[in-house]
Amino acid sequence: MKGYGVITTGQSGWLEKEVPVCGPLDALLKPVAVAPCTSDVHTMHGGGGPKKNRILGHEAVGEVVEVGSLVKRFKKGDIVVVPCVTPDWREVSLQDGLNNSHDIASMGSFKFLIRKDGVFAEIFHVNEADSNLVLLPEGVSAEAALMTVDMMSTGFYGAEMAEIGFGDTVVVIGIGPVGLMSVAGASLSGAGRIIGVGTRPNCIEVAKAYGATDIVSYKAGDIVEQVLEMTGGGADKVIIAGGNQDAFRQAVEMVKPKGIVANVNYFDLSDTLSMPALSWGLGMSDKVIKGGFCPGGALRIEKLLNLIKHGRIDTTKLITHRFDGFEKIEEAFLLMDAKPAELIKPVVFM
Amino acid sequence: MKGYGVITTGQSGWLEKEVPVCGPLDALLKPVAVAPCTSDVHTMHGGGGPKKNRILGHEAVGEVVEVGSLVKRFKKGDIVVVPCVTPDWREVSLQDGLNNSHDIASMGSFKFLIRKDGVFAEIFHVNEADSNLVLLPEGVSAEAALMTVDMMSTGFYGAEMAEIGFGDTVVVIGIGPVGLMSVAGASLSGAGRIIGVGTRPNCIEVAKAYGATDIVSYKAGDIVEQVLEMTGGGADKVIIAGGNQDAFRQAVEMVKPKGIVANVNYFDLSDTLSMPALSWGLGMSDKVIKGGFCPGGALRIEKLLNLIKHGRIDTTKLITHRFDGFEKIEEAFLLMDAKPAELIKPVVFM
Amino acid sequence: MKGYGVITTGQSGWLEKEVPVCGPLDALLKPVAVAPCTSDVHTMHGGGGPKKNRILGHEAVGEVVEVGSLVKRFKKGDIVVVPCVTPDWREVSLQDGLNNSHDIASMGSFKFLIRKDGVFAEIFHVNEADSNLVLLPEGVSAEAALMTVDMMSTGFYGAEMAEIGFGDTVVVIGIGPVGLMSVAGASLSGAGRIIGVGTRPNCIEVAKAYGATDIVSYKAGDIVEQVLEMTGGGADKVIIAGGNQDAFRQAVEMVKPKGIVANVNYFDLSDTLSMPALSWGLGMSDKVIKGGFCPGGALRIEKLLNLIKHGRIDTTKLITHRFDGFEKIEEAFLLMDAKPAELIKPVVFM
């Protein structure tokens, strides 16, 4: 079968691979709609270590083409939403309630790209289908649903980790698609003032539509100083959803004592993160630092789809480019790689 | 000075009382805007025990007329928002973080009506002014702010206790002004479906404006059966913000196992609450039951005012009747007592 | 194969049944040590609805005799500890982090007795072996481990739900084996004063060994009055681990405002639970009520076994009677049914 991915580090293209094997708990799907993500591009360029002959893509709505012998909730022909995090639910380490396993300090439940071929394929594999897939609900479009599987789940995880209370002032560093979803998640968590940090006009407009009340630009000077001044001493919560290695230090510096920094940004192996000792009160400030990848599984995506279904959020504001046809995956991927200023999120429909 | 209140149980009217004394930490205020509340009416009729010669009223925006010698943050002439719960912050029992003390199973931090004269007075007293008062913020109207001090703080406490997660289905029993604020609070907490239980057309309209997706009526049959059928087995969370003594049992019955019931309704001494053993899984259902009065103090009200200031909520949708002049307190109070179908909340401006 | 259980409601005896079938994720075990429990006796007498021809028993350490084709962590001959709660981990409802599913307000993850034959059998079945079984750790005896699978897991769940803080005063109503484990769990959670409610001398002695500082007896008068007097107004937390239907009301009455009642007692279908409205502050006391069955799975039992391994607790203090030989299950069960005053927990070794 055909798939689009990494030929070798730094080079993407079409690959010819075997159709994956469906285990007794698993399902095989064909894509209905997919979206390239910065992580796919990052992986192609060697982020997370060199890869070869690996199909990319981890955001998909698909159609079930085969289910394993032990699968009960799905059958051939079902249109399903596929979380980008698909845990092996039988793993004991998942019993701690976080719905994401971590091996060797990494994301053990993130299978696509890292452990197997991704969704830019004629046929792709999903482990433990009963626990990981969700039927596309009536009244939710495939493209709206597609935005939940990574962008919304990841961005909203930032808001969840930040434990936002009614009326809190929240900074979101980075207003690409994940950061925009953090803005929306903060707004749906009862934040008062929401300060987005970013520069691209398109993103600023969507950030405001999702609830940002203020925008801070790197171009207008030091973002820490700007936030400290605007807030009179620091924000209640800071979500890192983009930025370079400085974002870590900046977040710790711009959050109030007793506040929370929540990171959903994937730093690079070459990044150096420095903990600003004084801003951290020399260890006494009660500033809490969190960072993680979104939990996986069906229940979470069902809950996020509920928000779309009941009109709490329109995730399609993220989508700036639409393509039709499997072969357009290449164009969409290359667009993501080029990252023109007006791009937020491209989608490819089959 | 003049005040409006209980002459004797069941009889309200104008009273002549001494001007209260301002302690070193306290403030005296004159009302700018006040709102009668069901609790004032309830107190007049003898709820919470017989009262005599007691000025009523516990929802006010006021102007500072005197401050005690130790007060630092306020001065004569300041226009301030007055929480209905004003703790004595020096009490050790407040150090548990709930910001509400309880003596003899009662609300020790709720001072007006219970422990001293209320705000329907030419001059009223506020204990520990520095900790309990909030300057009316720029950009927030007095009437919008007035809705925070009890209605929003109480209704939102229901949503807080319910620990609503993204996409949860939430039932709000009772859609009077507190219940409407619970609907709004649930919506601002990321609820998906919100089912309001009530019948008055005016309230239903406002409930929908605040985010209710469905309305269930007592008139259409048993509300438990309706909710169980609509939700396929129970809601994730149920907030009790009205209803009679049956509301307790109904809430436990209509919440899912592992769900939460959050009560902000003040039951009557004559009420009998029965815990439905089977619905509670004979003690094994992991249904959590909470109930309490809203926390007090300045910080909470500041946070709620932030939500108004940043456009997250318009609390004035609650206000159906407006009166001008101190002497109109009587008319507003009697309206609250009569409770015509179209009434949600009356406000009196001075 | 032979098993001991309910012949028909009210009548126990030896049964002849087919050896269970081992699914691809499952395991078959033969018992190494088992312990009868009040729930077995309760089931025999028709509690939870009439049963027929059902093997009883849900507390076991066993030896693996067969594993399904997909099982990876265990093999024939392994000596394993078997949680009494063994969830189907692929169920979406388990993704909420509680590690216990509930269907129809019941405990869906409790399989033995309710959904299939129990462990008083020559061979018994365990679903999802990889997720539910734990190797008996070196340095932990089979009998000590056997006490974790229900008694310790259930009793400690009471302490967990109670959210005990350092120095809290905790009441444990009922000091049978589960209550004794709640006493131990409270002590290992940093409780200060621990008040056990019970009368049997043997249990009182063990309660003190596990950390009870005071004992209150039903025989010395109303237990609510005794606790209110001893504590000057109520305990911080109350765990219900026994008692009749009054225990619910008593717990709500003897806990302080803002305290927590945690129930691990299995009430009867015929019980009426009444919520004392006034003690509950007419809904305003912030007394939180919880009740549930212990979470299941391997991780929890591994953690509890760690406590034994590192000398934090000696669970064998619960064991008052020891029997040798499979056929002694009958004698142990009948002892449990007779419940002589000196009995806490009997164990049968094979």
Next chain:
Amino acid sequence: MKGYGVITTGQSGWLEKEVPVCGPLDALLKPVAVAPCTSDVHTMHGGGGPKKNRILGHEAVGEVVEVGSLVKRFKKGDIVVVPCVTPDWREVSLQDGLNNSHDIASMGSFKFLIRKDGVFAEIFHVNEADSNLVLLPEGVSAEAALMTVDMMSTGFYGAEMAEIGFGDTVVVIGIGPVGLMSVAGASLSGAGRIIGVGTRPNCIEVAKAYGATDIVSYKAGDIVEQVLEMTGGGADKVIIAGGNQDAFRQAVEMVKPKGIVANVNYFDLSDTLSMPALSWGLGMSDKVIKGGFCPGGALRIEKLLNLIKHGRIDTTKLITHRFDGFEKIEEAFLLMDAKPAELIKPVVFM
């Protein structure tokens, strides 16, 4: 009056100062027992910025000699325990429930040394006496109580921040007096294995008495490698209670993904803290980092005293040196500065 403190940075000695003034909410005390602390020594040497003519000392049990006009709970002659953190409870920022205010990233509720003279004085001042003092309970010795006001409160805060669950493996870096209390706090929180990191024989012995199961020494090689090997991949929780600037990085590296690092160590202005990006999963590991100074006030100390009163802990194991007489403060202080290997905690009785 006389007091012992900093004459100028680096030089300690006896000072002659005015008796402090007692505000209306405050109290003046004379010491009954005091203990020098590393922070006193640190302050003398210029840590936290240069100080001059400042009386040191922040750990005291005292006798009330004067109370302000608004103080209700205490009177002359009362023997009281004095928390080292004494918040101004009327501050709005304290209403967030943490019982410690922070100004300019610092500990605003820590008054002694930083904001006013300390307790090594003939008379010392305590703000908001009613909220901050605790009567020495019957059955608790002054020296046992003295260990609660900083050592136990701080060390136990490490255990609280670490959110220890039953059976967790916990590392405590640094087993000086605070670290020893973190060991005891972890043990009283249900930890299974507790690994203390330290070298001094006296401390190792006391650590084991408080519940440490293993000791790791800096002298035996890299402590991260040792812990990773012992635990097969990382501890559940790590408490930093000592060590140099590397302790931060080491803690992040030796905690499991999804684990918690809790810091109660006061780093130095000259320290550089580096966040190890890879061990932190490039931001994706769900390792939570916390750090703060212990909450203040009477309630917390009352709860800690409960643990002593009910025999849960013997804090006097910390005390290695005892002195009699006010003038011995100098000797005790100089001992703390010299820090001989056998010293844990000296106490001076008046």
